[in-house]
Amino acid sequence: MSGHERDMRFVTVLCGVGVLISVPIFxxxxxxxxxxxxxxxxxxxxxxxxVYFVKKRLGFNTLKFWQKI
Known part of the structure; x- marks a missing residue:
């Protein structure tokens, strides 16, 4: 474990609640x-x-994987 499980839990709960609220309405x-x-x-x-939390905590952007280091 990397110690950043709280960030992923926050993201998952936020998006899960958003889906549970918005899908029946839409x-x-x-x-x-x-x-x-x-x-x-x-x-x-x-x-x-x-991606934002990876950049914030670890310092690199996972969307720029094609660029040279």
Whole structure:
């Protein structure tokens, strides 16, 4: 374990609660497209927040993996 489990727990809980609240609302308003859009948004948010915490705690950006070190 790296000691950064709290960051990932925060990101997972935040996005999980967001999905649980938004998917029923968007499903009722827009059907399956609304549910898919809400889910895609929160999965993207989860990944971007994880990138942010990696940069903050470890000092490197995982989205720039193609650049030379």
């Amino acid at each position: 499903t009722k308003l827009f059907g399956a497209i609304g549910a898919a859009s809400a889910t895609a948004f929160f999965i993207s948010l989860q990944n971007l927040l994880a």
